[in-house]
Amino acid sequence: MRSRTGIAGCGRMGAPMLAALRAAGLPARGYDVVPMDTPHITDDIAVFSEDLDTLITVVRDIDQTDAVLFGDQNLAAIPTLIRIIICSTLSPRYVRDLRARIPSHIALIDAPMSGAQIAAEEARLSFMIGGDAADIDGAMPLFAAMGKHFHRMGDYGSGMQAKVLNNLLAASNTAMTRLVLDWADDAGLDISALLDLIHTSSGQNWLASGFNSIEFARDGYTEDNTIAILVKDIASALDDAPEGADTTLPQTIQTQIRNLKPRLK
Structure with a gap:
Protein backbone atom coordinates (compact mmCIF):
# COMPACT_ATOMS: atom_id res chain seq x y z
CA MET A 1 0.00 0.00 0.00
CA GLY A 157 -3.33 25.51 18.47
CA SER A 158 -0.67 28.20 18.58
CA GLY A 159 -0.36 28.37 14.80
CA MET A 160 -4.03 29.26 14.50
CA GLN A 161 -3.80 31.80 17.31
CA ALA A 162 -0.93 33.50 15.49
CA LYS A 163 -2.79 33.40 12.17
CA VAL A 164 -5.96 35.09 13.40
CA LEU A 165 -3.88 37.84 15.02
CA ASN A 166 -1.96 38.27 11.77
CA ASN A 167 -5.25 38.43 9.88
CA LEU A 168 -6.57 41.13 12.19
CA LEU A 169 -3.74 43.26 10.82
CA ALA A 170 -4.38 42.10 7.25
CA ALA A 171 -8.05 42.97 7.57
CA SER A 172 -7.31 46.41 9.03
CA ASN A 173 -4.79 47.07 6.25
CA THR A 174 -7.35 45.99 3.68
CA ALA A 175 -10.07 48.25 5.05
CA MET A 176 -7.82 51.28 5.43
CA THR A 177 -5.98 50.86 2.12
CA ARG A 178 -9.27 50.68 0.26
CA LEU A 179 -10.52 53.78 2.07
CA VAL A 180 -7.29 55.64 1.20
CA LEU A 181 -7.62 54.67 -2.47
CA ASP A 182 -11.23 55.85 -2.56
CA TRP A 183 -10.21 59.18 -1.06
CA ALA A 184 -7.33 59.39 -3.56
CA ASP A 185 -9.82 58.91 -6.40
CA ASP A 186 -11.85 61.80 -5.07
CA ALA A 187 -8.71 63.95 -4.90
CA GLY A 188 -7.74 63.07 -8.47
CA LEU A 189 -4.46 61.37 -7.54
CA ASP A 190 -2.80 58.84 -9.84
CA ILE A 191 -3.41 55.52 -8.10
CA SER A 192 -0.32 53.77 -9.49
CA ALA A 193 1.88 56.61 -8.30
CA LEU A 194 0.24 56.56 -4.89
CA LEU A 195 0.72 52.79 -4.51
CA ASP A 196 4.38 53.20 -5.44
CA LEU A 197 4.68 55.89 -2.79
CA ILE A 198 3.00 53.75 -0.11
CA HIS A 199 5.28 50.81 -0.92
CA THR A 200 8.39 52.85 -0.03
CA SER A 201 6.90 54.94 2.76
CA SER A 202 5.52 54.65 6.28
CA GLY A 203 2.09 53.47 5.06
CA GLN A 204 3.56 50.32 3.49
CA ASN A 205 1.43 47.20 3.95
CA TRP A 206 0.86 43.86 2.27
CA LEU A 207 -2.32 44.75 0.39
CA ALA A 208 -1.00 48.03 -0.99
CA SER A 209 2.34 46.52 -1.99
CA GLY A 210 0.66 43.60 -3.72
CA PHE A 211 -2.39 45.43 -5.01
CA ASN A 212 -1.82 44.47 -8.64
CA SER A 213 -1.13 40.79 -7.93
CA ILE A 214 -3.49 39.91 -5.05
CA GLU A 215 -6.51 38.50 -6.81
CA PHE A 216 -9.14 39.97 -4.48
CA ALA A 217 -7.58 43.41 -3.95
CA ARG A 218 -10.29 45.23 -5.95
CA ASP A 219 -13.25 43.08 -4.93
CA GLY A 220 -16.32 44.32 -3.18
CA TYR A 221 -17.89 42.35 -0.37
CA THR A 222 -20.14 39.42 -1.21
CA GLU A 223 -21.04 36.52 1.05
CA ASP A 224 -19.05 33.92 -0.91
CA ASN A 225 -15.88 35.70 -1.98
CA THR A 226 -12.41 36.15 -0.49
CA ILE A 227 -13.16 39.55 1.00
CA ALA A 228 -15.88 37.85 3.04
CA ILE A 229 -13.25 35.45 4.39
CA LEU A 230 -11.60 38.41 6.10
CA VAL A 231 -14.85 39.05 7.95
CA LYS A 232 -14.88 35.39 9.02
CA ASP A 233 -11.25 35.61 10.13
CA ILE A 234 -11.98 38.59 12.36
CA ALA A 235 -14.85 36.59 13.86
CA SER A 236 -12.39 33.74 14.50
CA ALA A 237 -10.09 36.10 16.39
CA LEU A 238 -12.99 37.57 18.35
CA ASP A 239 -14.14 34.08 19.36
CA ASP A 240 -10.90 33.66 21.30
CA ALA A 241 -10.31 37.26 22.38
CA PRO A 242 -8.85 37.78 25.87
CA GLU A 243 -11.45 38.12 28.58
CA GLY A 244 -12.41 41.75 28.98
CA ALA A 245 -10.66 42.84 25.77
CA ASP A 246 -11.91 45.94 23.95
CA THR A 247 -13.25 44.55 20.67
CA THR A 248 -14.53 47.84 19.26
CA LEU A 249 -11.79 48.24 16.65
CA PRO A 250 -11.99 44.70 15.18
CA GLN A 251 -15.78 44.98 14.98
CA THR A 252 -15.47 48.34 13.21
CA ILE A 253 -13.07 46.80 10.68
CA GLN A 254 -15.60 44.01 10.06
CA THR A 255 -18.23 46.61 9.27
CA GLN A 256 -15.88 48.50 6.96
CA ILE A 257 -15.05 45.34 4.98
CA ARG A 258 -18.73 44.39 4.70
CA ASN A 259 -19.31 47.81 3.13
CA LEU A 260 -16.57 47.51 0.48
CA LYS A 261 -17.66 48.10 -3.11
CA PRO A 262 -15.70 46.83 -6.15
CA ARG A 263 -12.92 49.04 -7.48
CA LEU A 264 -12.65 49.45 -11.23
CA LYS A 265 -8.99 50.54 -11.19
Missing part, protein backbone atom coordinates in the same frame (compact mmCIF):
# COMPACT_ATOMS: atom_id res chain seq x y z
CA ARG A 2 1.38 3.42 -0.97
CA SER A 3 0.80 6.18 1.56
CA ARG A 4 -0.74 9.30 0.13
CA THR A 5 -1.43 12.89 1.12
CA GLY A 6 -4.86 14.32 0.43
CA ILE A 7 -6.03 17.93 0.27
CA ALA A 8 -9.69 18.43 1.13
CA GLY A 9 -10.94 21.64 -0.41
CA CYS A 10 -9.45 22.32 -3.85
CA GLY A 11 -10.47 25.89 -4.46
CA ARG A 12 -8.27 28.93 -5.02
CA MET A 13 -5.75 27.82 -2.37
CA GLY A 14 -6.11 24.04 -2.18
CA ALA A 15 -5.72 23.36 -5.90
CA PRO A 16 -2.35 25.11 -6.28
CA MET A 17 -1.16 23.56 -3.00
CA LEU A 18 -1.99 20.14 -4.46
CA ALA A 19 -0.14 21.03 -7.66
CA ALA A 20 2.92 22.02 -5.61
CA LEU A 21 2.94 18.69 -3.76
CA ARG A 22 2.74 16.77 -7.00
CA ALA A 23 5.39 18.93 -8.65
CA ALA A 24 7.69 17.98 -5.77
CA GLY A 25 7.12 14.31 -6.57
CA LEU A 26 4.93 13.62 -3.55
CA PRO A 27 1.95 11.27 -4.00
CA ALA A 28 -1.11 13.43 -3.47
CA ARG A 29 -4.69 13.81 -4.61
CA GLY A 30 -7.42 16.32 -3.94
CA TYR A 31 -11.05 16.19 -2.91
CA ASP A 32 -13.79 18.74 -3.43
CA VAL A 33 -17.56 18.49 -3.20
CA VAL A 34 -17.76 20.40 -6.50
CA PRO A 35 -17.00 18.07 -9.45
CA MET A 36 -13.94 19.21 -11.39
CA ASP A 37 -12.53 18.13 -14.70
CA THR A 38 -9.05 18.26 -13.22
CA PRO A 39 -6.53 15.42 -12.93
CA HIS A 40 -5.93 14.17 -9.39
CA ILE A 41 -8.99 15.94 -7.92
CA THR A 42 -12.08 13.85 -7.22
CA ASP A 43 -15.53 14.32 -5.73
CA ASP A 44 -15.66 10.62 -4.82
CA ILE A 45 -14.77 10.31 -1.13
CA ALA A 46 -14.01 6.60 -1.45
CA VAL A 47 -11.43 7.29 -4.17
CA PHE A 48 -9.94 10.14 -2.16
CA SER A 49 -9.71 8.01 1.00
CA GLU A 50 -7.76 5.18 -0.62
CA ASP A 51 -4.26 4.86 0.95
CA LEU A 52 -4.73 8.21 2.69
CA ASP A 53 -2.30 8.74 5.57
CA THR A 54 -2.07 12.56 5.73
CA LEU A 55 -5.11 14.80 5.42
CA ILE A 56 -4.69 18.52 4.77
CA THR A 57 -7.90 20.53 5.17
CA VAL A 58 -8.20 23.78 3.20
CA VAL A 59 -11.97 24.24 3.37
CA ARG A 60 -13.69 27.57 4.04
CA ASP A 61 -15.00 27.44 7.59
CA ILE A 62 -15.90 25.43 10.71
CA ASP A 63 -19.03 23.87 9.20
CA GLN A 64 -17.07 22.56 6.22
CA THR A 65 -14.26 21.34 8.48
CA ASP A 66 -16.76 19.43 10.62
CA ALA A 67 -18.25 17.89 7.48
CA VAL A 68 -14.82 16.78 6.26
CA LEU A 69 -13.71 15.32 9.58
CA PHE A 70 -16.89 13.99 11.16
CA GLY A 71 -19.91 14.55 8.93
CA ASP A 72 -20.62 13.67 5.33
CA GLN A 73 -17.00 12.79 4.54
CA ASN A 74 -16.03 11.51 8.03
CA LEU A 75 -12.33 11.39 7.12
CA ALA A 76 -11.18 11.33 10.75
CA ALA A 77 -12.42 7.73 10.88
CA ILE A 78 -10.20 6.45 8.04
CA PRO A 79 -8.09 3.61 9.50
CA THR A 80 -4.96 4.48 7.49
CA LEU A 81 -4.89 8.10 8.66
CA ILE A 82 -1.90 9.07 10.82
CA ARG A 83 -1.81 12.87 10.45
CA ILE A 84 -4.25 15.77 10.04
CA ILE A 85 -3.01 19.23 9.11
CA ILE A 86 -5.55 22.03 9.56
CA CYS A 87 -4.74 24.79 7.05
CA SER A 88 -8.07 26.61 7.05
CA THR A 89 -8.21 29.78 9.16
CA LEU A 90 -10.62 28.98 11.98
CA SER A 91 -11.35 29.94 15.57
CA PRO A 92 -8.38 28.89 17.75
CA ARG A 93 -10.89 27.71 20.33
CA TYR A 94 -12.50 25.34 17.82
CA VAL A 95 -9.10 24.08 16.66
CA ARG A 96 -7.92 23.30 20.19
CA ASP A 97 -11.15 21.46 20.91
CA LEU A 98 -10.54 19.15 17.92
CA ARG A 99 -7.91 17.29 19.91
CA ALA A 100 -10.58 15.70 22.11
CA ARG A 101 -12.65 14.74 19.05
CA ILE A 102 -9.90 13.15 16.93
CA PRO A 103 -8.56 9.65 17.75
CA SER A 104 -5.43 9.99 19.86
CA HIS A 105 -3.22 8.01 17.45
CA ILE A 106 -3.70 10.68 14.77
CA ALA A 107 -1.21 13.55 14.98
CA LEU A 108 -2.81 16.99 14.80
CA ILE A 109 -0.99 20.00 13.38
CA ASP A 110 -2.51 23.41 12.84
CA ALA A 111 -0.79 25.19 9.96
CA PRO A 112 -2.82 28.07 8.51
CA MET A 113 -1.04 29.88 5.71
CA SER A 114 -0.66 33.38 4.36
CA GLY A 115 0.21 34.82 0.98
CA ALA A 116 -3.02 34.60 -1.07
CA GLN A 117 -3.51 32.60 -4.24
CA ILE A 118 -0.44 34.01 -5.97
CA ALA A 119 1.85 32.63 -3.25
CA ALA A 120 0.12 29.23 -3.40
CA GLU A 121 0.63 29.13 -7.17
CA GLU A 122 4.30 30.00 -6.76
CA ALA A 123 4.80 27.56 -3.82
CA ARG A 124 5.96 30.32 -1.49
CA LEU A 125 3.27 30.33 1.19
CA SER A 126 4.02 31.32 4.76
CA PHE A 127 2.86 28.71 7.28
CA MET A 128 2.18 29.39 10.96
CA ILE A 129 2.58 25.98 12.56
CA GLY A 130 1.52 24.56 15.91
CA GLY A 131 1.98 21.03 17.18
CA ASP A 132 4.36 18.49 18.63
CA ALA A 133 7.90 19.12 17.36
CA ALA A 134 8.37 15.55 16.13
CA ASP A 135 5.02 15.63 14.32
CA ILE A 136 5.97 18.89 12.60
CA ASP A 137 9.37 17.47 11.64
CA GLY A 138 7.62 14.55 9.96
CA ALA A 139 5.41 16.89 7.95
CA MET A 140 8.14 19.32 6.86
CA PRO A 141 8.62 17.78 3.38
CA LEU A 142 4.98 18.67 2.71
CA PHE A 143 5.33 22.22 3.98
CA ALA A 144 8.61 22.66 2.07
CA ALA A 145 6.89 21.67 -1.19
CA MET A 146 4.12 24.24 -0.73
CA GLY A 147 5.80 27.14 1.01
CA LYS A 148 8.82 29.29 1.63
CA HIS A 149 8.44 30.56 5.20
CA PHE A 150 7.73 28.29 8.18
CA HIS A 151 7.00 29.78 11.57
CA ARG A 152 6.85 27.29 14.43
CA MET A 153 4.65 29.03 16.96
CA GLY A 154 4.52 26.38 19.70
CA ASP A 155 2.09 23.69 20.82
CA TYR A 156 -0.95 22.57 18.86
Whole structure:
Protein backbone atom coordinates (compact mmCIF):
# COMPACT_ATOMS: atom_id res chain seq x y z
CA MET A 1 0.00 0.00 0.00
CA ARG A 2 1.38 3.42 -0.97
CA SER A 3 0.80 6.18 1.56
CA ARG A 4 -0.74 9.30 0.13
CA THR A 5 -1.43 12.89 1.12
CA GLY A 6 -4.86 14.32 0.43
CA ILE A 7 -6.03 17.93 0.27
CA ALA A 8 -9.69 18.43 1.13
CA GLY A 9 -10.94 21.64 -0.41
CA CYS A 10 -9.45 22.32 -3.85
CA GLY A 11 -10.47 25.89 -4.46
CA ARG A 12 -8.27 28.93 -5.02
CA MET A 13 -5.75 27.82 -2.37
CA GLY A 14 -6.11 24.04 -2.18
CA ALA A 15 -5.72 23.36 -5.90
CA PRO A 16 -2.35 25.11 -6.28
CA MET A 17 -1.16 23.56 -3.00
CA LEU A 18 -1.99 20.14 -4.46
CA ALA A 19 -0.14 21.03 -7.66
CA ALA A 20 2.92 22.02 -5.61
CA LEU A 21 2.94 18.69 -3.76
CA ARG A 22 2.74 16.77 -7.00
CA ALA A 23 5.39 18.93 -8.65
CA ALA A 24 7.69 17.98 -5.77
CA GLY A 25 7.12 14.31 -6.57
CA LEU A 26 4.93 13.62 -3.55
CA PRO A 27 1.95 11.27 -4.00
CA ALA A 28 -1.11 13.43 -3.47
CA ARG A 29 -4.69 13.81 -4.61
CA GLY A 30 -7.42 16.32 -3.94
CA TYR A 31 -11.05 16.19 -2.91
CA ASP A 32 -13.79 18.74 -3.43
CA VAL A 33 -17.56 18.49 -3.20
CA VAL A 34 -17.76 20.40 -6.50
CA PRO A 35 -17.00 18.07 -9.45
CA MET A 36 -13.94 19.21 -11.39
CA ASP A 37 -12.53 18.13 -14.70
CA THR A 38 -9.05 18.26 -13.22
CA PRO A 39 -6.53 15.42 -12.93
CA HIS A 40 -5.93 14.17 -9.39
CA ILE A 41 -8.99 15.94 -7.92
CA THR A 42 -12.08 13.85 -7.22
CA ASP A 43 -15.53 14.32 -5.73
CA ASP A 44 -15.66 10.62 -4.82
CA ILE A 45 -14.77 10.31 -1.13
CA ALA A 46 -14.01 6.60 -1.45
CA VAL A 47 -11.43 7.29 -4.17
CA PHE A 48 -9.94 10.14 -2.16
CA SER A 49 -9.71 8.01 1.00
CA GLU A 50 -7.76 5.18 -0.62
CA ASP A 51 -4.26 4.86 0.95
CA LEU A 52 -4.73 8.21 2.69
CA ASP A 53 -2.30 8.74 5.57
CA THR A 54 -2.07 12.56 5.73
CA LEU A 55 -5.11 14.80 5.42
CA ILE A 56 -4.69 18.52 4.77
CA THR A 57 -7.90 20.53 5.17
CA VAL A 58 -8.20 23.78 3.20
CA VAL A 59 -11.97 24.24 3.37
CA ARG A 60 -13.69 27.57 4.04
CA ASP A 61 -15.00 27.44 7.59
CA ILE A 62 -15.90 25.43 10.71
CA ASP A 63 -19.03 23.87 9.20
CA GLN A 64 -17.07 22.56 6.22
CA THR A 65 -14.26 21.34 8.48
CA ASP A 66 -16.76 19.43 10.62
CA ALA A 67 -18.25 17.89 7.48
CA VAL A 68 -14.82 16.78 6.26
CA LEU A 69 -13.71 15.32 9.58
CA PHE A 70 -16.89 13.99 11.16
CA GLY A 71 -19.91 14.55 8.93
CA ASP A 72 -20.62 13.67 5.33
CA GLN A 73 -17.00 12.79 4.54
CA ASN A 74 -16.03 11.51 8.03
CA LEU A 75 -12.33 11.39 7.12
CA ALA A 76 -11.18 11.33 10.75
CA ALA A 77 -12.42 7.73 10.88
CA ILE A 78 -10.20 6.45 8.04
CA PRO A 79 -8.09 3.61 9.50
CA THR A 80 -4.96 4.48 7.49
CA LEU A 81 -4.89 8.10 8.66
CA ILE A 82 -1.90 9.07 10.82
CA ARG A 83 -1.81 12.87 10.45
CA ILE A 84 -4.25 15.77 10.04
CA ILE A 85 -3.01 19.23 9.11
CA ILE A 86 -5.55 22.03 9.56
CA CYS A 87 -4.74 24.79 7.05
CA SER A 88 -8.07 26.61 7.05
CA THR A 89 -8.21 29.78 9.16
CA LEU A 90 -10.62 28.98 11.98
CA SER A 91 -11.35 29.94 15.57
CA PRO A 92 -8.38 28.89 17.75
CA ARG A 93 -10.89 27.71 20.33
CA TYR A 94 -12.50 25.34 17.82
CA VAL A 95 -9.10 24.08 16.66
CA ARG A 96 -7.92 23.30 20.19
CA ASP A 97 -11.15 21.46 20.91
CA LEU A 98 -10.54 19.15 17.92
CA ARG A 99 -7.91 17.29 19.91
CA ALA A 100 -10.58 15.70 22.11
CA ARG A 101 -12.65 14.74 19.05
CA ILE A 102 -9.90 13.15 16.93
CA PRO A 103 -8.56 9.65 17.75
CA SER A 104 -5.43 9.99 19.86
CA HIS A 105 -3.22 8.01 17.45
CA ILE A 106 -3.70 10.68 14.77
CA ALA A 107 -1.21 13.55 14.98
CA LEU A 108 -2.81 16.99 14.80
CA ILE A 109 -0.99 20.00 13.38
CA ASP A 110 -2.51 23.41 12.84
CA ALA A 111 -0.79 25.19 9.96
CA PRO A 112 -2.82 28.07 8.51
CA MET A 113 -1.04 29.88 5.71
CA SER A 114 -0.66 33.38 4.36
CA GLY A 115 0.21 34.82 0.98
CA ALA A 116 -3.02 34.60 -1.07
CA GLN A 117 -3.51 32.60 -4.24
CA ILE A 118 -0.44 34.01 -5.97
CA ALA A 119 1.85 32.63 -3.25
CA ALA A 120 0.12 29.23 -3.40
CA GLU A 121 0.63 29.13 -7.17
CA GLU A 122 4.30 30.00 -6.76
CA ALA A 123 4.80 27.56 -3.82
CA ARG A 124 5.96 30.32 -1.49
CA LEU A 125 3.27 30.33 1.19
CA SER A 126 4.02 31.32 4.76
CA PHE A 127 2.86 28.71 7.28
CA MET A 128 2.18 29.39 10.96
CA ILE A 129 2.58 25.98 12.56
CA GLY A 130 1.52 24.56 15.91
CA GLY A 131 1.98 21.03 17.18
CA ASP A 132 4.36 18.49 18.63
CA ALA A 133 7.90 19.12 17.36
CA ALA A 134 8.37 15.55 16.13
CA ASP A 135 5.02 15.63 14.32
CA ILE A 136 5.97 18.89 12.60
CA ASP A 137 9.37 17.47 11.64
CA GLY A 138 7.62 14.55 9.96
CA ALA A 139 5.41 16.89 7.95
CA MET A 140 8.14 19.32 6.86
CA PRO A 141 8.62 17.78 3.38
CA LEU A 142 4.98 18.67 2.71
CA PHE A 143 5.33 22.22 3.98
CA ALA A 144 8.61 22.66 2.07
CA ALA A 145 6.89 21.67 -1.19
CA MET A 146 4.12 24.24 -0.73
CA GLY A 147 5.80 27.14 1.01
CA LYS A 148 8.82 29.29 1.63
CA HIS A 149 8.44 30.56 5.20
CA PHE A 150 7.73 28.29 8.18
CA HIS A 151 7.00 29.78 11.57
CA ARG A 152 6.85 27.29 14.43
CA MET A 153 4.65 29.03 16.96
CA GLY A 154 4.52 26.38 19.70
CA ASP A 155 2.09 23.69 20.82
CA TYR A 156 -0.95 22.57 18.86
CA GLY A 157 -3.33 25.51 18.47
CA SER A 158 -0.67 28.20 18.58
CA GLY A 159 -0.36 28.37 14.80
CA MET A 160 -4.03 29.26 14.50
CA GLN A 161 -3.80 31.80 17.31
CA ALA A 162 -0.93 33.50 15.49
CA LYS A 163 -2.79 33.40 12.17
CA VAL A 164 -5.96 35.09 13.40
CA LEU A 165 -3.88 37.84 15.02
CA ASN A 166 -1.96 38.27 11.77
CA ASN A 167 -5.25 38.43 9.88
CA LEU A 168 -6.57 41.13 12.19
CA LEU A 169 -3.74 43.26 10.82
CA ALA A 170 -4.38 42.10 7.25
CA ALA A 171 -8.05 42.97 7.57
CA SER A 172 -7.31 46.41 9.03
CA ASN A 173 -4.79 47.07 6.25
CA THR A 174 -7.35 45.99 3.68
CA ALA A 175 -10.07 48.25 5.05
CA MET A 176 -7.82 51.28 5.43
CA THR A 177 -5.98 50.86 2.12
CA ARG A 178 -9.27 50.68 0.26
CA LEU A 179 -10.52 53.78 2.07
CA VAL A 180 -7.29 55.64 1.20
CA LEU A 181 -7.62 54.67 -2.47
CA ASP A 182 -11.23 55.85 -2.56
CA TRP A 183 -10.21 59.18 -1.06
CA ALA A 184 -7.33 59.39 -3.56
CA ASP A 185 -9.82 58.91 -6.40
CA ASP A 186 -11.85 61.80 -5.07
CA ALA A 187 -8.71 63.95 -4.90
CA GLY A 188 -7.74 63.07 -8.47
CA LEU A 189 -4.46 61.37 -7.54
CA ASP A 190 -2.80 58.84 -9.84
CA ILE A 191 -3.41 55.52 -8.10
CA SER A 192 -0.32 53.77 -9.49
CA ALA A 193 1.88 56.61 -8.30
CA LEU A 194 0.24 56.56 -4.89
CA LEU A 195 0.72 52.79 -4.51
CA ASP A 196 4.38 53.20 -5.44
CA LEU A 197 4.68 55.89 -2.79
CA ILE A 198 3.00 53.75 -0.11
CA HIS A 199 5.28 50.81 -0.92
CA THR A 200 8.39 52.85 -0.03
CA SER A 201 6.90 54.94 2.76
CA SER A 202 5.52 54.65 6.28
CA GLY A 203 2.09 53.47 5.06
CA GLN A 204 3.56 50.32 3.49
CA ASN A 205 1.43 47.20 3.95
CA TRP A 206 0.86 43.86 2.27
CA LEU A 207 -2.32 44.75 0.39
CA ALA A 208 -1.00 48.03 -0.99
CA SER A 209 2.34 46.52 -1.99
CA GLY A 210 0.66 43.60 -3.72
CA PHE A 211 -2.39 45.43 -5.01
CA ASN A 212 -1.82 44.47 -8.64
CA SER A 213 -1.13 40.79 -7.93
CA ILE A 214 -3.49 39.91 -5.05
CA GLU A 215 -6.51 38.50 -6.81
CA PHE A 216 -9.14 39.97 -4.48
CA ALA A 217 -7.58 43.41 -3.95
CA ARG A 218 -10.29 45.23 -5.95
CA ASP A 219 -13.25 43.08 -4.93
CA GLY A 220 -16.32 44.32 -3.18
CA TYR A 221 -17.89 42.35 -0.37
CA THR A 222 -20.14 39.42 -1.21
CA GLU A 223 -21.04 36.52 1.05
CA ASP A 224 -19.05 33.92 -0.91
CA ASN A 225 -15.88 35.70 -1.98
CA THR A 226 -12.41 36.15 -0.49
CA ILE A 227 -13.16 39.55 1.00
CA ALA A 228 -15.88 37.85 3.04
CA ILE A 229 -13.25 35.45 4.39
CA LEU A 230 -11.60 38.41 6.10
CA VAL A 231 -14.85 39.05 7.95
CA LYS A 232 -14.88 35.39 9.02
CA ASP A 233 -11.25 35.61 10.13
CA ILE A 234 -11.98 38.59 12.36
CA ALA A 235 -14.85 36.59 13.86
CA SER A 236 -12.39 33.74 14.50
CA ALA A 237 -10.09 36.10 16.39
CA LEU A 238 -12.99 37.57 18.35
CA ASP A 239 -14.14 34.08 19.36
CA ASP A 240 -10.90 33.66 21.30
CA ALA A 241 -10.31 37.26 22.38
CA PRO A 242 -8.85 37.78 25.87
CA GLU A 243 -11.45 38.12 28.58
CA GLY A 244 -12.41 41.75 28.98
CA ALA A 245 -10.66 42.84 25.77
CA ASP A 246 -11.91 45.94 23.95
CA THR A 247 -13.25 44.55 20.67
CA THR A 248 -14.53 47.84 19.26
CA LEU A 249 -11.79 48.24 16.65
CA PRO A 250 -11.99 44.70 15.18
CA GLN A 251 -15.78 44.98 14.98
CA THR A 252 -15.47 48.34 13.21
CA ILE A 253 -13.07 46.80 10.68
CA GLN A 254 -15.60 44.01 10.06
CA THR A 255 -18.23 46.61 9.27
CA GLN A 256 -15.88 48.50 6.96
CA ILE A 257 -15.05 45.34 4.98
CA ARG A 258 -18.73 44.39 4.70
CA ASN A 259 -19.31 47.81 3.13
CA LEU A 260 -16.57 47.51 0.48
CA LYS A 261 -17.66 48.10 -3.11
CA PRO A 262 -15.70 46.83 -6.15
CA ARG A 263 -12.92 49.04 -7.48
CA LEU A 264 -12.65 49.45 -11.23
CA LYS A 265 -8.99 50.54 -11.19
